[in-house]
Structures are given as structure tokens and as C-alpha cells.
Amino acid sequence: xxxxxxxxxxxxxxxxxxxxxxxxxxxxxxxxxxxxxxxxxxxxxxxxxxxxxxxxxxxxxxxxxxxxxxxxxxxxxxxxxxxxxxxxxxxxxxxxxxxxxxxxxxxxxxxxxxxxxxxxxxxxxxxxxxxxxxxxxxxxxxxxxxxxxxxxxxxxxxxxxxxxxxxxxxxxxxxxxxxxxxxxxxxxxxxxxxxxxxxxxxxxxxxxxxxxxxxxxxxxxxxxxxxxxxxxxxxxxxxxxxxxxxxxxxxxxxxxxxxxxxxxxxxxxxxxxxxxxxxxxxxxxxxxxxxxxxxxxxxxxxxxxxxxxxxxxxxxxxxxxxxxxxxxxxxxxxxxxxxxxxxxxxxxxxxxxxxxxxxxxxxxxxxxxxxxxxxxxxxxxxxxxxxxxxxxxxxxxxxxxxxxxxxxxxxxxxxxxxxxxxxxxxxxxxxxxxxxxxxxxxxxxxxxxxxxxxxxxxxxxxxxxxxxxxxxxxxxxxxxxxxxxxxxxxxxxxxxxxxxxxxxxxxxxxxxxxxxxxxxxxxxxxxxxxxxxxxxxxxxxxxxxxxxxxxxxxxxxxxxxxxxxxxxxxxxxxxxxxxxxxxxxxxxxxxxxxxxxxxxxxxxxxxxxxxxxxxxxxxxxxxxxxxxxxxxxxxxxxxxxxxxxxxxxx
Numbered sequence: 001x002x003x004x005x006x007x008x009x010x011x012x013x014x015x016x017x018x019x020x021x022x023x024x025x026x027x028x029x030x031x032x033x034x035x036x037x038x039x040x041x042x043x044x045x046x047x048x049x050x051x052x053x054x055x056x057x058x059x060x061x062x063x064x065x066x067x068x069x070x071x072x073x074x075x076x077x078x079x080x081x082x083x084x085x086x087x088x089x090x091x092x093x094x095x096x097x098x099x100x101x102x103x104x105x106x107x108x109x110x111x112x113x114x115x116x117x118x119x120x121x122x123x124x125x126x127x128x129x130x131x132x133x134x135x136x137x138x139x140x141x142x143x144x145x146x147x148x149x150x151x152x153x154x155x156x157x158x159x160x161x162x163x164x165x166x167x168x169x170x171x172x173x174x175x176x177x178x179x180x181x182x183x184x185x186x187x188x189x190x191x192x193x194x195x196x197x198x199x200x201x202x203x204x205x206x207x208x209x210x211x212x213x214x215x216x217x218x219x220x221x222x223x224x225x226x227x228x229x230x231x232x233x234x235x236x237x238x239x240x241x242x243x244x245x246x247x248x249x250x251x252x253x254x255x256x257x258x259x260x261x262x263x264x265x266x267x268x269x270x271x272x273x274x275x276x277x278x279x280x281x282x283x284x285x286x287x288x289x290x291x292x293x294x295x296x297x298x299x300x301x302x303x304x305x306x307x308x309x310x311x312x313x314x315x316x317x318x319x320x321x322x323x324x325x326x327x328x329x330x331x332x333x334x335x336x337x338x339x340x341x342x343x344x345x346x347x348x349x350x351x352x353x354x355x356x357x358x359x360x361x362x363x364x365x366x367x368x369x370x371x372x373x374x375x376x377x378x379x380x381x382x383x384x385x386x387x388x389x390x391x392x393x394x395x396x397x398x399x400x401x402x403x404x405x406x407x408x409x410x411x412x413x414x415x416x417x418x419x420x421x422x423x424x425x426x427x428x429x430x431x432x433x434x435x436x437x438x439x440x441x442x443x444x445x446x447x448x449x450x451x452x453x454x455x456x457x458x459x460x461x462x463x464x465x466x467x468x469x470x471x472x473x474x475x476x477x478x479x480x481x482x483x484x485x486x487x488x489x490x491x492x493x494x495x496x497x498x499x500x501x502x503x504x505x506x507x508x509x510x511x512x513x514x515x516x517x518x519x520x521x522x523x524x525x526x527x528x529x530x531x532x533x534x535x536x537x538x539x540x541x542x543x544x545x546x547x548x549x550x551x552x553x554x555x556x557x558x559x560x561x562x563x564x565x566x567x568x569x570x571x572x573x574x575x576x577x578x579x580x581x582x583x584x585x586x587x588x589x590x591x592x593x594x595x596x597x598x599x600x601x602x603x604x605x606x607x608x609x610x611x612x613x614x615x616x617x618x619x620x621x622x623x624x625x626x627x628x629x630x631x632x633x634x635x636x637x638x639x640x641x642x643x644x645x646x647x648x649x650x
Contacts, residue, residue, distance in 0.1 A: 004034045016086045016649075017378075017399075018045050018093060034096065038378040039359075042096040043081060048089055072134040076127035078147065078156045084419060084649060085443065097154045102207060103143035112207045113237065120146075120153055121204055121241060122266050127155035128200060129259035132193045139191055141199035142180040143206050178219055179212045183227050183251050194253035197262065201248035202231070209235035213249075227251070240265065358621075358629045365401035368394060371616070372635040376401075381561070381603045384633075385646035386413035386424075393424065396650060398442060411461055412644035415442065416469045419648035421496070423463040423472050435460035437474055439496060448499045452476065452492035455503075460492070462515045464557065470496055473523065475516045476503065491516040491523060493537055504539040513550040517557035519566075519582065524559075526550035530572055532558065547580060547588070555643055556600025567591070567598070567607065577607070579624060592626035599645065608632060608645070 004022030014020060015035070022034035030048040037043060072079070082093035102120070106112070112120055124146055131138055138145075138158045147154045182198035185191045202213040213231040214222050225231075231249065236242040244265050248256050257265070361375035369389050376383060386395045392407035406413075411425040419442065426436040426449070435458060439448040452460050452474045464473040472494030490505040506525070513526035522534040522542055531544040548558070549569035558566040559582065570578040570590060577591040577598070595611035602608050602621045606629065610619050616636035620628045 007033070012086075015045060015047060015091055016082075016084055018043065020045070035093070039362075041379075044078070044094050044096045046092045046094075047086070048091070072131050072136065072158065076123045076152060076154055077130060077158065078154045082649065094156065097147045097149045097156070099147045099149035099154070101144045102146040102148060102153070102203070105148055106143065106207060106210050111210045111235065117204070117208055117236070118238060118241060118266070120148075120207055121244075122263070123153035124155060124203070125200060125259050125262045125266060127153070128193075128196050129263055131155070131158045132196070132259050137191060137193055138196045138199070139185075140177055140180075141196050141203060142177045143203055146203065178222055178226075179214060179216055181226065182253065184253055186223055186227070192253070193258065194256045197248045197256045197259065198250075198253070200259075200262075201245040204236065204241070204245050205231055205233060208237075240268075360630065361632075363401070368403050368405070370635060371637050372633055374401075374633045375631050382600075382608070382645040382647055383650045384643060385415055385648070385650065386644045388412050388642040398650065409438075411463065412642050413440075414463050414465065414644055415646045415648035416465050416496075417467060417648060418469055419646075419650075421469075423465060423474075423494070425460055425463055425474070428460065430457055430459050432456070435476075437463055437472065437492075437494060437501070439472070439494075439499060450494055450499050450501045452494065452501045453503055462517075464517055466518055466521070467563070472496060472501075473516060473518060474501075475514065477514050489514055489525075490539065504535075504537070506535060506539045513554070517559070519545075519559050520563055524557075526558075532566065532568070545580070545582065547578065551577070551598045553596070554598045554600065556645065560601050560604050561647065562604050565604075567601070589624050591622070591624050594626075599643070602630075 004024050007020055007023055011020060011023070011031075011033070015033075018035040018037060020033045020035050024032040024034050024044060026032070030046055033045045033047065035043050035045040078097045079095045080092060081095060084091060100108075128138065128141070136158055138155070140157060141155070145155060145157045147156060180199040180202045182191060182195040185195055205211075205213040209232075212222075214225040214229065216222065233242050233246050233249075236245055244257065244262055248262065250256050359377050359379060362377045364373055364375045366373050367384070367387070369391070370387075374384055384396060386393055386403075388394075388409075388411055392405045393409040393411070393413055394403040394405050395413045396403050408427055409424045410427045413422050413424040415422045422440045422442055424438050424440065426438055428435045434451040434454045436449050437452050437460070439450065440446070453476050455478070457478050459477050460474050462475040465471075466473070472492075474492040474494065476490045476492055478488040488505060489511060490503060492501045492503050494501045511525055511527060516523050516525050518524070519532070519534055522536060524532045524534050524545075526548070527533045527544070530549045531546055532548040533544050534542040536542055545566060547568070547570070548566065549572050551569055558568055560566065560579075563582065565579050565581055567577050567579050570576045570588070575593050577593045578588040579591060580586065580588045591607065593609065595609035596617075597610035599608035599610055599619060606621050606623055608619060608621055610617055613634065616634065618631065618635075619633040621630035621632055622628050
């Protein structure tokens with residue numbers, strides 16, 4: 001493993017608050033640094049080349065596209081933790097993995113064989129399954145993008161190639177590495193997951209032989225072989241793996257196995273076992289939230305000095321974990337090892353972070369015009385971004401603990417998932433004039449105003465961002481004359497890039513809590529029959545999430561950051577909360593609730609609640625057993641304003 005090189009005199013000392021302590025590498029896209037966070041954690045930070053950052057709009061699009069990679073579940077990948085712009089240059093922060101690349105290991109130690117190659121195949125195809133499940137195509141899978149860590153192979157740089165391609169003003173070159181590109185990548189069709197499977201197979205041939213599958217000489221010759229020739233798979237000794245690799249190298253992308261099908265074959269499952277369904281892995285952080293406390297670990301010892309007992313144990317662990325991953329795909333409880341998670345990814349809760357190691361606040365500050373005091377740490381997954389106190393919206397200034405009041409807005413200021421923009425509703429008179437939402441560039445302050453409804457009497461509130469940052473959602477309602485009911489309900493879908501909005505009226509919307517929110521790519525609403533009704537973007541009913549009784553008051557949305565579970569009251573009469581999977585089936589986790597208000601999710605294993613404390617209130621983080629693990633804020637105010645906590649960078 002190569003040690004990080006020292007930074008150079010012309011390297012920056014820090015980027016976006018990350019202190020740079022070494023260089024990990026440099027390539028065509030930019031430089032990768034070893035960096036340190038405010039709490040001392042090590043991360044890898046890629047800074048794009050200065051000449052790729054001349055177009056500000058393209059750079060911002062790049063950041064938004066890369067932010068999607070945070071949705072990837074942490075199966076054999078180096079998680080993307082943050083992305084943004086620093087001096088106009090895009091950067092990507094990911095989990096730091098100590099290890100050599102597959103290319104370096106093959107070069108220094110020779111090809112992989114036997115069980116070592118088989119474990120490499122399982123680990124990397126599992127990573128691709130997780131990446132594809134998040135709706136991402138890697139497009140640059142190759143030996144140098146596979147790190148061999150102590151706990152197994154990790155795939156890196158997923159999502160970057162697509163971001164570069166979609167922001168074409170950033171680069172005029174070929175997206176991908178030609179030696180491992182699929183035939184269709186040399187045409188006019190956008191590559192999909194089958195292109196990754198072709199590259200995966202080529203990488204396995206490289207690992208087994210130490211040679212590029214289609215040669216590494218003149219580029220036209222390499223491309224010609226990719227389009228017309230069949231590579232030599234003879235170095236792959238295992239017949240089953242060799243057959244799988246050969247199938248993945250089919251010239252026709254439709255004939256290649258999917259990542260889920262490949263994993264099924266690698267685990268030796270019979271053909272009748274089926275193939276993994278679309279819900280194979282729960283989504284990652286949805287461009288939000290911290291690294292989950294519990295994850296699968298893949299044993300991958302590769303040193304010749306390891307004892308045979310270690311190899312046997314490692315093989316057993318790898319097989320058990322792979323079966324667990326496959327069980328998530330197939331929904332087969334029999335494939336779940338004793339003590340492992342249930343066959344539905346969201347059926348059993350992730351293990352909450354232990355209280356003893358839960359990050360505690362390192363700073364505190366008072367909130368203007370209130371008696372609230374906030375206790376915070378720089379690495380908290382959510383932070384107070386804004387609040388509405390009746391005399392305007394107080395907006396937290398970037399990189400600080402200070403707030404600025406703006407009387408022109410009527411609801412909290414909501415940053416986008418990547419932190420580059422914000423949605424906020426302008427003041428309006430529901431009986432006269434349009435209801436407008438502002439799309440604000442947080443770095444420049446530039447503003448676009450979009451009318452979400454011009455109808456008389458309509459109320460607009462609760463702006464929300466889609467996980468990919470492409471759309472906004474604003475709830476619309478038309479109260480009845482009595483004032484305690486409504487005659488119509490719906491929402492506006494805001495196209496962020498086009499700065500346009502489309503009103504959608506929902507027929508038969510018997511709401512218990514009239515506010516619409518995102519559930520994946522669908523729109524959800526608390527219904528008065530104890531369900532969450534899901535609609536498509538045109539307002540058509542899709543299905544309902546059962547046993548979802550609306551809480552008395554909830555600031556954020558009910559769906560967990562990774563999109564796999566939702567929280568609601570367990571019954572219409574009780575106060576306890578239940579956490580259930582969004583997918584059908586699975587069991588509920590009951591969370592005792594003694595608060596008066598549910599703020600929302602802290603991370604995938606903790607909730608934030610508002611509850612009485614002495615003569616006032618406190619906001620605390622609780623685990624799914626209802627135990628407090630962290631104090632977030634205190635106040636003596638009896639009047640509870642509208643607060644918005646964000647997962648975006650502050």
C-alpha cells in the first residue's frame with residue numbers, strides 16, 4: 001500500500017473546512033487528498049482540476065449529480081459523504097479506505113486465484129448491485145477503482161463519470177477508461193448497468209491474469225477488439241466464475257446478467273431461486289445523513305502469511321454475509337443466518353449507535369427572538385437551518401451560528417440536499433394575488449421566483465426537495481368557509497432547472513394532517529384512515545402504507561433518511577410511535593413516546609422529539625427504544641414556532 005505523499009506548496013491548506021494532510025493520487029479529473037474533518041476523522045477528498053471549473057452552472061450541476069451517490073447503500077463501497085464547490089471548483093468527500101487498489105496489488109503481488117478471486121468477485125458485484133439499486137451507473141469500473149481494504153474490496157468513484165458527462169462543459173473527453181468500456185459506450189446510446197457488468201468481467205479477467213482483457217496498445221486496436229473479439233478467459237480456473245465472466249462480456253448488453261443475477265450465480269444458488277428484485281438494497285443516505293452505525297463487513301485476507309484457519313473463517317464470513325445480502329434481494333428468510341437481519345431490508349431496524357459512543361455537542365448558541373439554546377457538533381447529521389417566529393423567517397448564515405431575519409418570507413427556509421440552493425415561500429395573501437416560492441442560490445443569493453398557485457383562497461406551505469434536488473414540492477389547500485375543513489387539496493411540483501410549477505389536485509384527499517411529502521419518487525399524505533396515501537406526480541393514487549396514524553405534530557417528514565422505513569403513531573388512540581418498512585411486510589419497532597411534538601429523523605436509527613422539561617421544553621435525540629442519547633436544544637417558550645432542520649451543509 002502506498003503511503004500518502006506530502007502536500008505540495010501550491011496545494012491549498014484546507015478545502016471547505018477539510019484540512020488537507022497528504023496527497024493520495026492525481027489523475028485526469030483532479031487530485032485526491034487525504035483530509036481531516038473537524039472531529040479528526042480521516043476522509044478522502046477529490047478536488048477537480050481548475051480548468052474543469054470554468055463554467056459555474058456546469059460545476060453546480062456536477063455537484064448535484066454527485067450528491068446522488070450518497071443514496072448508495074454501504075455494501076462494499078467507499079461512501080460518498082459530502083460534495084460541494086470551493087472557489088468554484090467541485091470537490092467530493094468520501095470515506096477514507098486504507099488499502100491498495102486492485103491494479104497495484106496485481107502489479108506488485110501477481111494475479112488473484114482460487115478463493116481470493118472468488119471473494120473479490122462477490123464483493124465487487126455486491127457493490128455494483130447496491131450502486132445500480134440507487135439508480136446510478138458507475139461507467140468507470142476498473143482495477144484502479146477497486147480498493148482492497150482489510151475488511152474487503154471497496155468500489156470507489158461511482159457517480160462521477162455520469163456527473164462529468166451530464167455537465168459536458170466540464171470535459172470534452174471520453175467518459176470512462178477505454179480498456180474496460182463496453183461496446184455500446186463507443187456509440188450514441190447512454191450506457192446503463194449492463195456496461196458496468198461488462199467492465200466488471202474485464203476487471204475479473206485482469207485480476208486473474210494481470211493482463212488487460214482486450215490489450216493495452218493503440219486505442220483504435222483496443223476498441224476494435226472490444227467491438228469484435230472475444231477475450232481469453234482461460235486464466236479464471238473456476239468453471240462457474242469463468243462462465244459468468246464470459247456471459248457478462250456479451251457484445252449485446254441485453255444478454256448480460258444483472259448484478260443481482262451475477263451475485264445469485266456466484267453464491268451457487270439454483271436457477272429456480274429467482275433473481276434479486278428491485279428492492280435489493282435499501283437506499284443509502286438519499287444525499288443525506290451519516291454513515292450507518294451497522295454495515296456488512298467482507299473478510300478479504302490476501303497476504304500469503306495468513307494461517308489457513310483465518311482463510312477458512314474469512315470464507316465462512318464472506319459466504320454468510322453474501323447470503324444475507326441475497327436474502328435482502330430474494331426475500332427468503334431461510335437464507336438469513338442466525339442473528340442476522342430479516343429478509344426484508346427495512347423489516348428489522350438498523351442497530352442504533354451505542355449511547356457510549358454517540359457524538360456529543362461541542363458548541364452551543366442562542367437562537368434570536370427565542371429562549372432556545374442549541375447544542376451542536378460540526379458532524380451532526382441534521383442542524384437547525386431556519387425557523388419562523390411570526391415576525392419573519394430567521395435564516396442561518398452559511399458556516400456560522402448566526403441568523404438573519406427576512407420579513408419577506410412566510411415559512412422556513414429549506415436548503416436543497418446538496419446544500420447549494422434553498423426553497424422558501426414568499427409572503428402572500430391567500431385571498432388575493434399569487435403564491436410564489438423562491439429558488440435561492442445559497443452562494444450568490446441569486447433568486448428565481450416561481451408561482452405555485454394563482455387561485456384565490458389557496459394556501460401554500462411546507463416546501464420540500466426531492467432527493468435528487470431536481471424538484472420541489474409545495475402543499476396547496478383551499479379551506480372551506482367554516483375554516484376548520486377544506487374543499488380541495490393538492491400540491492405543486494416545481495421544476496427547479498426550468499423554474500416552472502405545475503398544480504396537481506388530489507381527489508378524495510381525506511387528510512388527517514394536510515401536508516404532502518416525498519416517499520421516494522412518489523408523493524405521500526397522512527390520511528384520516530390511519531394510512532399514508534401515495535400518489536404519482538400527476539395526483540393518481542398508487543397505494544397506501546398501512547398502520548400509519550398521523551402524529552399530533554411533526555415538523556419533518558415520516559420517511560427515514562435512507563428511504564426504507566417510516567415512523568407514525570402505532571394506533572389512533574395511543575401515543576407510542578411505530579417504525580415500519582416502506583416495503584410491504586416486515587415487523588414494526590415500537591418506540592415509547594412521551595413528547596408533545598415529533599421533529600423527525602436524526603439518522604436511520606434515531607428520532608428527534610420535543611418534550612416538556614421543567615418549566616419549558618427540550619429537544620432530544622432518542623434511539624428506537626425511546627432512550628435519550630443526546631440533548632439538542634432547550635427552551636422555556638410555550639409557543640412552539642416552525643423549525644427546519646437540514647441535512648445539507650450549513
